[in-house]
Amino acid sequence: MSFTPEKMAPLKARRLGIDTHHEPTLFLRADSPICRSEGFDSLSRVRVDWGERHIIASLNMVCSELLEPEQAGFSESAWERLELVPNAEIRLSHPRPVQSLSHVRAKVFGHELDELQLQSIINDIVEGRYADVHLAAFITACGDDALNDREITGLTQAMVKAGSRIDWGLEQVIDKHCVGGLPGNRTTPIVVSILTACGLTVPKTSSRAITSPAGTADTMETLTDVALSLERMREVVRTQGGCLAWGGSVRLSPADDLLIQVERALDIDSEGQLIASVLSKKLAAGATHVLIDIPVGPTAKVRSQEAADKLAQSFQIVAANLGLKLEVLMTDGSQPVGRGIGPALEAHDILAVLKNKADAPADLRQRACKIAGAMLEMVGQSQSGEGEKRAQEVIESGSAWEKFHGICEAQGGLKNPPVAPYRYALIAPHDCCVTGIDNRQLAKVAKLAGAPADPAAGIELHVKIGDRVSQYDTLLTIHAENAGELNYAVEYLSDHTLVMTLTNEKGNDSEGEH
Amino acid sequence: MSFTPEKMAPLKARRLGIDTHHEPTLFLRADSPICRSEGFDSLSRVRVDWGERHIIASLNMVCSELLEPEQAGFSESAWERLELVPNAEIRLSHPRPVQSLSHVRAKVFGHELDELQLQSIINDIVEGRYADVHLAAFITACGDDALNDREITGLTQAMVKAGSRIDWGLEQVIDKHCVGGLPGNRTTPIVVSILTACGLTVPKTSSRAITSPAGTADTMETLTDVALSLERMREVVRTQGGCLAWGGSVRLSPADDLLIQVERALDIDSEGQLIASVLSKKLAAGATHVLIDIPVGPTAKVRSQEAADKLAQSFQIVAANLGLKLEVLMTDGSQPVGRGIGPALEAHDILAVLKNKADAPADLRQRACKIAGAMLEMVGQSQSGEGEKRAQEVIESGSAWEKFHGICEAQGGLKNPPVAPYRYALIAPHDCCVTGIDNRQLAKVAKLAGAPADPAAGIELHVKIGDRVSQYDTLLTIHAENAGELNYAVEYLSDHTLVMTLTNEKGNDSEGEH
The missing domain is CATH 1.20.970.10 (Transferase, Pyrimidine Nucleoside Phosphorylase; Chain C)
Structure with missing residues (x-):
């Protein structure tokens, strides 16, 4: 006996203009004959057929005049997946149980x-x-x-x-990934600029933030268009040697794009999902060589050398299983990198480094050169031990900036990152020395301030571990796009004195008083 | 710095009549000033304040004329939780992060x-x-x-x-629970009738099915009203000595009611959640003595004696920690109990047993008497070893049926369970002996047929393990309320020949051919 949606009367499709994000949703009148005859209710999943296409949608019952009884209302994602037209005659049925x-x-x-x-x-x-x-x-x-x-x-x-996979027809296609957990560690745009300036092919796709205040895609979006189609991405790489695109729009790993949305809501990013997410995107983008940056520090994502070794080993085993050349670089994860935390604030740091400005954050510059150097050595473009120096020269010569500018123009034009109108400065309560910074708490404050959804929101950090500051010096500035979120960030900060450890001149700890 | 929703302009509440079940949902125009100023989007959670009340709702953006820009649309659960009136001026803000x-x-x-x-x-x-x-x-x-x-x-x-708790002011308030996994094992209504007929207090609340084709509440709902308020439940127990109510409506364990809805969607019912769910409801209902029925069998929920012992031990430790007297009865879980699987079909079996009919399922009757007997012994109403006999006498005397009738009348009137219009009979392919029945597969077929959402849907089982059947005898009948679901159940059954093991007279196995 075969499945026969045709037996049931069709309904007329209506686009309700409701954005239920990725979860396709169907709206039906509770008193419609189909709901009564099929026993659909608000906990049901339902199969919708139109022509050759079908989707499984969640059902919301309507007990008002919002819909006519013979209408079926569609959320935006349901409408788009089915490529519906108004009044299309759709058919509903009970979906088969999802065996997986x-x-x-x-x-x-x-x-x-x-x-x-x-x-x-x-x-x-x-x-x-x-x-x-x-x-x-x-x-x-x-x-x-x-x-x-x-x-x-x-x-x-x-x-x-489950997605598309690019074949560049090249022996060396290089890529990198940082496992995260270190606010402001936005080396990718700098590394891609250096490597493409050296003639390498770097089809870089990045994700938006999952549990952090900014992902590379969030930061790059404040500088240029990152929502490239696969065709446009290919074109940019063909002309520029590299790109800085958002992975979600090229749909190279569509399963991961869906998983990440829920991971974000849950604030969970597990090791297995992390490795699969990263390597699936590298493979789909056609990479042959990958460098993984693992920052290690007591408040970074990876807290100990043991955990880093374990993660690195898993990365290497899985990459070997999949025929990918992979190296791991362990980096210092004791404190944030650069000054900015949040999409636009990190973009300002990147621009300063690439433009070779005197006040550019030295730590960001050095980390980017170290990573780019390791990658140049990995593909044999530099002798062992000479990669970092070569990377520095590429920045100093201006060719990295030229390349970055070229990539941004090819992606739709370079633009100025936004600036936040609401700010709050955290002041040093007395003369002291900064002896510790909590990455996790800083990330939390930046997220409360609105990052990454509000691109200009975040934290500007004015001190590093080891710095001596005078009373009334500004330790950090919270940036927000609206007063409500600034309030939350400030309120949280005042409840949590452990964002920063301050040691006064007499040697006593005074943890983050203000 | 305190939280100040008052700073933002109010929106006018509109009841959209959309039932998003228990998840409160707010609908806002994407182009409304508040969404732009506050950075709300379709992944946001939002706090809604009206008067002294507030809720946290999920947000769906509307990009059509469904709403005016100054309107906020509410789902049914959001509207009811806030007790809104049309055009109420509500205020929105970013919710505090949920610390837990x-x-x-x-x-x-x-x-x-x-x-x-x-x-x-x-x-x-x-x-x-x-x-x-x-x-x-x-x-x-x-x-x-x-x-x-x-x-x-x-x-x-x-x-x-987190919920309300009843104090009956009595030394002995008795309750029972079956951990499930055995289709048709609907002893509760019979046990409650026997015990109340013996003068015990049994404030029984039951859940709807989580992963099975019927829960006791689903079955009882085909016979009487089970959605009692806490006040009506107290009244029924006061006059009848016991009740057979749905736990969800008395809200004795409101957290569990919410968890169960998602457990059902996930089809996951873990040991820890199971014990907490069961014992929280018993404690809230004021029980002092509880009997747990654990059916053990290769295709029951608990598959081995070891697993049963472990579960029993956890039940006993947790009950002891909470000052509850608890006994565990392990029962035979090798095959379904009674003839019906599904709300109404099980109700017919219960009525037959209580009415002391000659053709009543003997196995259901015997299990109910065994459980009731153990409970009579547990509270000292029967001598050890004499409880089961006493329970049988209570059924034979007609006083259990009288009590059941009284409870149903007190809950709103005894009614006839519905009968399904769509049926399919599975026929014996040849003379054979039934040597095995798969509880899980049978439950799956009954669920595909529409149980428990469609009360008349399910399976009528005409054979037991050990039965000899002739060619063309009916092994089981699938019942459904509509053709679509009957098709699914039949289709699945034809794909899965392991619902029943049939051994032919020559001693060869012929697994469920038909």
Whole structure:
């Protein structure tokens, strides 16, 4: 007996103009004959067919005159997925049970998943068969150490297969990724500029922030257009040697794009998901060589050398399984990099470094050169131990800035990052020395101030560990785009005196008083 | 610095009549000044204030004329939680970060949670501060063996504290629970009737199905009104000695009611959540003595004696921590109980047993008497070893039926369970013997047929393990309320020949051919 949506009367499609983000949603009158005859209710998932296309949507019942009984209302994502036209005659039916959810449950109960099971989960996610609660369960079940290296390899492959993959026809296509956790560590735009200036191919796609105040895509968006189609991305790389695009718009790893939205809502970014997310995007973008930057520090994402070694090993095993050349660089993760934390504030730092300005943040510049240098050595463009110096020269010569400018122009034009109208300065309570900075608390304050959704929001950090400051010197400035969020950030900061450890001249600690 | 929603312009409330079930949802025009000034988007959570009340809602942006720019549209649950009136001037603001989500993350990463942390999670859930994805993460993080007995005790207490608790002023208030997994095992209405007929106080609340084709509340709903307020429940117990109410409407454990909805969508029901869910409801209902029925069988929820012992031990430790007298009865879980699987079909079995009919399912009757007998012994109403016989006499005398009738009348009147119009009979392919029945597969078929949402849907099972059947005898009948769902159930059944193991006379296995 086959499935027969045709047996049921069609409904007329109506675009309601409601944005339920990625979760396709259908709105039906509770008193419509189809709901009564099919037993649909507000907890149902429903299959919608139009022509050759179909989607699985979540159902919201309407008990008002918002819809006619014969109408089916569509959210924006549901309308777009089906490519509907007004009054299109759509058909509804009970969706088949999503078989791969049994694999998610198996994972919750501690079972190892094989490649086929992971592929079926990822395919169902990309096909839109998972509601947000199912994505949340999958992410949570993969949390902590739940995935072993075989599973991470399988998950990575599944993610690559579920999207498009670029073949550049080159022997060396290079890419980098920082595992994050260090506010302001926005080396990528600088590294890409240096490497492309050296003639390498760097098709860089970046994500938006998951749990941090800014991702590279958020920062680059304050400088140029990052929402490139796959075709435009290819064109930019062809003419410039590299690009700085948002991974979500090129849809190189569409499963990851959906997972990341829920990871953000949950503020969970587990090791297995992290590796699969990173490597699936590198593989899909056609990379052959990848450098992974792991900042290590007590308040960074990776807190100890042991944890860093474990993560590096997993990265290397999975990359080897997938035929990718991968090196790991462990970097100092004890404090933020540069001055800005938040999309636009970090963009200002990047511009200063690339323009070779005297007051550019020296630490950001040095980290970018160290990473670019390691990558130049990795592909044999520099002798061992000479890469960093070469990278510095590329900045000093102005060719890195020229390249960055060229890439931004090719992506749609270089623009000035926005500036926030609301500010609050945190003042040193007395003469003292800065002896500690908490990356996590700073990130939290920047997020409360509105970053990354508000591009100009964030923190401007005026001190580094080891700095001596005088009473009334400004330690940091919170930037916000509206008063409400500034209030939250300031309120939180006043409740949490551990953002910064200040030691006064007599040697006593005075933790972040103000 | 205090929180000041008053600074922003008010919006006019409009009831959109959209039922987003328990997740309160707010609809705003994307081009409204407040969205632009506050940076709200479709991934935001937003705080809504009206008078003394406030809620946290999920936001859906509207990019059509569905709303005026100064209007804020409300889903049904959001409207009801705020007790709004049309055009009420509501104020929006950024919600404070939900602090207890950090405890959920700690659980994902394997940390033990203390009582205060669990209480803050449960309080935030009851206050509506968790979106569905957060509930899904919490449920998943508590999956498998993630909670130890200390945590289960803390979670149970937190759930009790978050709701109301009845004090009957009696020394003995008795209750029972079956951990489920055995289709058709609907002993509760019979047990409650027997015990109240013996003069005991049994304020029974039951849940709707989580992952099964029917919960006791679903079955009882086909016979009488189960959606009682706490006041009506007290009244029924006062006059009848017991009740058979739906736990969700009396809101004795409101956190559990919310968790169960998402557990159902995820089809996950973990040990820790199970124990906390059960015991929190018993404590809230004022029970002093509780009997737990654990059916054990290869395709039951609890598959082995070891698993049953472990679960029983956890139940006993947590109950002891909470001052509750608890006994565990392990029962045979090898096959379904009675004939019906699904709300109405199970109700027919219950009526047959209570009315002492000759063709009543003997296995259901015997299990109910065994459980009721153990409970009579537990509270000292019967000598050890004599309880089951006493229970049988109470049924035979007609006083159990009288009591059941009285309880249903007190709850709003006894009614006839519905009958399904669509049916499909599975026929024996040849003379054979039934040597195995898969509870899980049968439950799946019954759910595909529409149970429990469609009360008349489910399976009528005509055979038991050990039965000899002739060719063309009906093995089971699928019942459905509509053709679409009947198709799914039949289609699944034809793909899965393991619902039943049939051994032919020559001793060869022929697994469920038809």
